[in-house]
Amino acid sequence: MEGTVIGPGPYRATKLWNETIKLFRGGMPLRRHWAHFRYFDCSFTGSEAVDYLHELLRQNYNFGPEVTRYQTLQLLRKFLKAHVIEDIKGRHGTEDFEDNGHLYRFPTLSPLKSFPTRPLLRDSSDLPRLIRWDDYEELPQQENIAPLKSAVMTSDLWNKRHSVAIGDVHECKLIRRKEITSKQVDHIWKSMTAAHLQRVLGLQTLDGVLNPTHVNGKHIVHNVFSVNKTGIVVLENKAEDMPYWVVSAMKCLANWPNGNETKQPVYPGFERDVLKTVADYFHRLKEPLLTFHLYEVFVNILSLLHEQEVATEALQVSCLLLPPPNRRRLQLLLRLMARVCQNPHLPPLNDTIATRTLMVQMFSPCVLGSADDMDLDELLATKLVTFMMEHHNTIFQVPAKLRRQVDEHLSHLKRAQIKYAGSDTDFSASPAFCKHISRVECEEQKVIGTQVPLQQLLEGLIADEELPAKDKRKRLKQFQKSYPEVYHNRFPTEESKAAVIPEKAPRLKPHLMFFSLKKPFQPFQRSWSFRA
Numbered sequence: 001m002e003g004t005v006i007g008p009g010p011y012r013a014t015k016l017w018n019e020t021i022k023l024f025r026g027g028m029p030l031r032r033h034w035a036h037f038r039y040f041d042c043s044f045t046g047s048e049a050v051d052y053l054h055e056l057l058r059q060n061y062n063f064g065p066e067v068t069r070y071q072t073l074q075l076l077r078k079f080l081k082a083h084v085i086e087d088i089k090g091r092h093g094t095e096d097f098e099d100n101g102h103l104y105r106f107p108t109l110s111p112l113k114s115f116p117t118r119p120l121l122r123d124s125s126d127l128p129r130l131i132r133w134d135d136y137e138e139l140p141q142q143e144n145i146a147p148l149k150s151a152v153m154t155s156d157l158w159n160k161r162h163s164v165a166i167g168d169v170h171e172c173k174l175i176r177r178k179e180i181t182s183k184q185v186d187h188i189w190k191s192m193t194a195a196h197l198q199r200v201l202g203l204q205t206l207d208g209v210l211n212p213t214h215v216n217g218k219h220i221v222h223n224v225f226s227v228n229k230t231g232i233v234v235l236e237n238k239a240e241d242m243p244y245w246v247v248s249a250m251k252c253l254a255n256w257p258n259g260n261e262t263k264q265p266v267y268p269g270f271e272r273d274v275l276k277t278v279a280d281y282f283h284r285l286k287e288p289l290l291t292f293h294l295y296e297v298f299v300n301i302l303s304l305l306h307e308q309e310v311a312t313e314a315l316q317v318s319c320l321l322l323p324p325p326n327r328r329r330l331q332l333l334l335r336l337m338a339r340v341c342q343n344p345h346l347p348p349l350n351d352t353i354a355t356r357t358l359m360v361q362m363f364s365p366c367v368l369g370s371a372d373d374m375d376l377d378e379l380l381a382t383k384l385v386t387f388m389m390e391h392h393n394t395i396f397q398v399p400a401k402l403r404r405q406v407d408e409h410l411s412h413l414k415r416a417q418i419k420y421a422g423s424d425t426d427f428s429a430s431p432a433f434c435k436h437i438s439r440v441e442c443e444e445q446k447v448i449g450t451q452v453p454l455q456q457l458l459e460g461l462i463a464d465e466e467l468p469a470k471d472k473r474k475r476l477k478q479f480q481k482s483y484p485e486v487y488h489n490r491f492p493t494e495e496s497k498a499a500v501i502p503e504k505a506p507r508l509k510p511h512l513m514f515f516s517l518k519k520p521f522q523p524f525q526r527s528w529s530f531r532a
Helices: 012-027 046-059 069-081 155-161 182-201 217-225 244-254 270-283 295-304 308-320 324-342 355-367 377-390 400-414 439-463 469-482 484-490 494-500 510-516
Strands: 031-035 038-045 103-105 136-138 172-177 417-420
Touching: 012 046, 012 069, 012 295, 038 046, 046 069, 069 377, 182 217, 182 295, 182 308, 182 400, 217 308, 217 324, 244 270, 244 324, 270 324, 270 355, 295 308, 295 377, 324 355, 324 377, 355 377, 439 469, 439 484, 469 484
Parallel strands: none
Antiparallel strands: 031 038, 038 103, 136 172, 172 417
16 A cells, blocks of 8 residues: 555654645646636646545555545545645635535645644653552551560571571561552552553653543553443443433344334334434534543554554553543444444445444544544544454453553562661662663663672671671581672682681591590500510
8 A cells, every 4th residue: 555654653643644645735636727717727626636535545554445435525625624725716714625626726835734742741750650669667566465576586596497597687577568548559550551551552652642641540440340241341420321212222223123122113214213313422422432632542553453463452451541431332332333233134224335334434433533623533533443343342351461460569569578677778769660671781680689688698797706607607608509609709719718707627537636635645665574
């Protein structure tokens, strides 16, 4: 297909708008036309513009072959209002573009849209931040309970409990993080969901795509856990749900011909009236189901539709950001559309348009749309809604990887921790948010973060004057066996080792030791006598 593929990134809808205008202006055939008793050079008729732009959009990867002639006409009407084109008298904005012989031309001024400016997030508090171990509290001492044994453990007790003893364990106390509140749980889901979305979209940043202030962690938690057996969101406030008559109409179409719960008389064209009732309700909503704030997020997913698994995961994460009432309406609507398209018993809902095309064209504007009227809403919505309808059973599932990561993080925060005297850590310099690092940097930090406390432990063992020399040598030997690299860095040579470790007294052999305990050895003397 022709045209530049616009990948994921900030302001993708604006890039698509400008790219479409460039292709249209650069390729639209212009010629001399006769009208009003005169010639007009470099002009084109309305029908010629529809023919050319329709084929251009169908051959463009960003839109695809499902673009209809009517959608092309609607786009040209937006072009006329945005002064991308004008009639031969220079009029635009108030006139309505027609698919006929009326003459149009391109203005001399650039019709491209400028990218919106957005202030940078300078305060790190605006970014989602994970809860860390920084905030903790000592476990309160319970009253009327027998006091526990001292937490000071001698080396003998350590030897009994562990096969390898390094040295005496200093006094310690049990601490834990403050009780995790529901607000903090919401914040963790918000932070990790936004980070997961950024990775799936393959973006360096979400700036220009998603404003963190528009992400509600409470909505995410509700969408994850407050669902029924079929995965449909359950609303706490029933006033936010769809009216009963709309739900009944949707069930009637979805289960046709067995869905008429009200037992109303069925007449020819009854199913078309029911469909119109459902469509009228969704078209009267104040904003599309995917909301104006998330418009750029879902437009970015369009570039991933050729990778089904990636696009599905991106939709799973993005749909978690929806307000629960919107998510519920979207779930029920897509399920209705899929069932209607697959129901062979349902009569045709239109005399000229196929049922599948009708459903997509009828409800796409209710699903995706921008606050800016001068955009490619109809074309983009058609492509996205078609994919969502075909995969409605999977796009509302919670990504297993995201749920596992959140569960592991919450489990880690709930664990108690042992804190040793003198090992207080200054958390004031802790980073305010997570930073992505390379695997090499991760391994380096892992090594550094492990060796530093081991080096401190080795120095404390060497400096311990109360530990007998024999026990000290034994502990050092066990430390050398367990952590040879740290030990070798401290004692690279035998001289450096001998300077701080007391030498072991030479051990005498048993027969020499026996004599050393007696009087000094005297040579054996004996007198010999000889007979004559």
